[in-house]
Amino acid sequence: MNTPLHTNQHHQNSNFGFALADSAVLAETKLVLSHPEDTNEFQLDIDPQRRLKDGRKVSVVAQHMDAPLDRQDAIIIYGEELGFAQYTVALQPDSTCSLTPIEGIDHPIMLNWGDFAEGEYELRISLHVKTPRIAEGPLEPEQHAMVKYAQVVTVVICLFPAEALHLQMNTAPENVWTRENHVFDSYGSGGFILADLPRMAKRVEDLIGSGNHNLIEQFSEGDLSDTLLEEGLMAIAWGVTPWCYSIYSAPDEHSRTILSVDKLGDEPQTTGIYRVHPESKRLNIVPVNELAYWPSCTEKAWPVIDVAGEGETLRMDLYVQICESVNGLHENPLPSFVLTRSEGQPEVIIPLIDVVIVD
Structure with missing residues (x-):
């Protein structure tokens, strides 16, 4: 690979993203949480069901948010939900998050989210596929391959404070995105x-x-x-x-x-x-x-x-x-x-x- 996966790979940002031509290279990838004073690493599957093996163009979006994105909103923005996993993790100010291994890439991809407030967080990982609207109607045989080629898989990694989940569980869902927004x-x-x-x-x-x-x-x-x-x-x-x-x-x-x-x-x-x-x-x-x-x-x-x-x-x-x-x-x-x-x-x-x- 001759170019960086992310044009701003050296700066810290609550949003991080990159994209690859084949999702299959991410099928075995883990999200690794490390703490400098702790020799133990936490390795979390981003695709426990190995849905990414069915190769598609793939975008990875990692966001550090104050509250989780509503799952129905995520479906509108990124497409049909293929998989979902959520983990409770403890982070320190100097904790780091990275993605590795990625087939064909010889180094971890750091998620430069910046310093964390020490505490308990929820890490939500969902897989989505967006499909052209044309596929909602009948297709000619030759169109099926074109639709598959056009599909885009998105891996959405969302980190947010654990208390935000408790607050969300006690309030009515507030999904605001509709089909007419995307x-x-x-x-x-x-x-x-x-x-x-x-x-x-x-x-x-x-x-x-x-x-x-x-x-x-x-x-x-x-x-x-x-x-x-x-x-x-x-x-x-x-x-x-x-x-x-x-x-x-x-x-x-x-x-x-x-x-x-x-x-x-x-x-x-x-x-x-x-x-x-x-x-x-x-x-x-x-x-x-x-x-x-x-x-x-x-x-x-x-x-x-x-x-x-x-x-x-x-x-x-x-x-x-x-x-x-x-x-x-x-x-x-x-x-x-x-x-x-x-x-x-x-x-x-x-x-x-x-x-x-x-x-």
């Missing part, structure tokens, strides 16, 4: 638009009349796309490397902290800025190629993404985490578009155009 799918080389379709359809009819239209041609020949963007009726990612990617829109500001920058990548690869209509709270995700069949495409059941907040500015950040090459498999990107709504109107609209996820 969509994982592929939209082809044309990219996608986010649109309040009823409002957009009415405005398109006002501007170019009723009847059948090819909006792709209309966008390239006139001012229609500029008008729709300026009026906050759509946001576009026009021309995207064909790939499966997540589109996240956290339900509130606190929930956004779960989507840690370290997990997704240090900085956005690119950012789009859009206006969103003040009354639009739910946007349809429509593949650009479908716009050639307007307005019939508006009658289809497209996925919906919630855009929480009251402002008229919508930011779309593209983060790309790289699955490092292992087991002879080439590195692979894990792209995520993260939507954030904020107060006020944008000073300038910056649409995403010709988005390159992988060369």
Whole structure:
């Protein structure tokens, strides 16, 4: 392996992440807890049922939190739960946590969470797999292999004070993420638009009349796309490397902290800025190629993404985490578009155009 597993491997952070091209290399990995004054190490299985042997792209997310992530929220964020284990551990200020062995990597991966307050903690490890939405319907035989290739396994390691678990057990669950906060799918080389379709359809009819239209041609020949963007009726990612990617829109500001920058990548690869209509709270995700069949495409059941907040500015950040090459498999990107709504109107609209996820 020629590159570090984590771009910030030397700094301390409550969120830590890396990704590999093949989950099988983690099937025998332990999470090792060490204390400098104690020669005994605690070795905890991250995958007791060896689910990781069925190789997939894998992301490892390690978070030191004040309270555990609700299990239903974790399923929305990371996908179907494949396995779950929880351990009670005692930590000291100078305790260390690492992952080892990892096949093909000759050194432990340190989880640089920083100093701990001495005490009892819960260490929760869950395995998840996210699958493209297309697999929820009938598939052609050749699509099954494509879906398997697109699936992403996530190992979620969550450390939190033991008293937080006791508090959670005595309160009602507060899961806040829904299916409309995360969509994982592929939209082809044309990219996608986010649109309040009823409002957009009415405005398109006002501007170019009723009847059948090819909006792709209309966008390239006139001012229609500029008008729709300026009026906050759509946001576009026009021309995207064909790939499966997540589109996240956290339900509130606190929930956004779960989507840690370290997990997704240090900085956005690119950012789009859009206006969103003040009354639009739910946007349809429509593949650009479908716009050639307007307005019939508006009658289809497209996925919906919630855009929480009251402002008229919508930011779309593209983060790309790289699955490092292992087991002879080439590195692979894990792209995520993260939507954030904020107060006020944008000073300038910056649409995403010709988005390159992988060369």
